[in-house]
Amino acid sequence: MAQEQAGRVLRSVKWRADLTAGILATWPADPGKRTRQEWDQVRGSVPGGPGLPSSVIKGRTRQAATFLTTHGRLPVDVFEVEGVPRVTRMLLLAACDRQQATIERSDTDPGKALLRLQLPTRADPRSYRDWTWVACPIALPPTVPVSAVLHLPTLRVVGGQFRAAGILAKQHRLRRQSERLHTKADHYQQLIPRAQATQGTLPHPTPRSGGQASGGTRTNGPDPTAPRSPPAPERDHDQHTHHQPPTQRGSARRRIPPPRPRHPAQVGNDPGNSLQHRIA
Numbered sequence: 001m002a003q004e005q006a007g008r009v010l011r012s013v014k015w016r017a018d019l020t021a022g023i024l025a026t027w028p029a030d031p032g033k034r035t036r037q038e039w040d041q042v043r044g045s046v047p048g049g050p051g052l053p054s055s056v057i058k059g060r061t062r063q064a065a066t067f068l069t070t071h072g073r074l075p076v077d078v079f080e081v082e083g084v085p086r087v088t089r090m091l092l093l094a095a096c097d098r099q100q101a102t103i104e105r106s107d108t109d110p111g112k113a114l115l116r117l118q119l120p121t122r123a124d125p126r127s128y129r130d131w132t133w134v135a136c137p138i139a140l141p142p143t144v145p146v147s148a149v150l151h152l153p154t155l156r157v158v159g160g161q162f163r164a165a166g167i168l169a170k171q172h173r174l175r176r177q178s179e180r181l182h183t184k185a186d187h188y189q190q191l192i193p194r195a196q197a198t199q200g201t202l203p204h205p206t207p208r209s210g211g212q213a214s215g216g217t218r219t220n221g222p223d224p225t226a227p228r229s230p231p232a233p234e235r236d237h238d239q240h241t242h243h244q245p246p247t248q249r250g251s252a253r254r255r256i257p258p259p260r261p262r263h264p265a266q267v268g269n270d271p272g273n274s275l276q277h278r279i280a
Contacts, residue, residue, distance in 0.1 A: 020078040093117065104150075119134050
């Protein structure tokens, strides 16, 4: 990527140098208004002159005229007119192979793509271990057809972040998230033995009567531990208090004996009288 970017900068400088040299070689009498013959001369001396827009030639002419007004002479070449060329902070992924960057269209949503590339984890990477894979989801613009072949884009660095098709992906975001997850996992592993050692010593919470119970269930019934009053005598044979047990299928039906009276005072306290009452 660095060699490709350096080559692009050198080719751009070479083109601007040839353009400035051709304009200086055919300097017009009036830089603000060339004649038809002067236009033909300048177009014949610059690279790609016949198809070059007139605005490009006029802009370079004004640049040289400003230098003439300031220094009283024409510049020798483009290096006197321009300063040190500035290189844009960007990553030319088109110069990479599949070992450094890949892009694939999403299987579920054709309007999205996943860009994976290797980025350094330190300012001066020295080995392969100093590089890590970073995944950048990209939302494709609606002008890209579904059947179009995707090529690797050019990433521009904006404030320590990489911008690709409107999506920002921090360089070390995934690595920092992984470190935080590992730190939490180690902390939980240290807390597990302590929790197991103090499991039997912790008090158990008692749910409130008629309030919100654990698990989000609500209990509005009576307290099961509250004392209950004995049943009334007249309800001894109530169908709600005496249920007949269900008979098993295939077995003979047995007659259920009547319930015993629950109040001995009705038959007396004499054991003999009680026995006669049972025989009768």
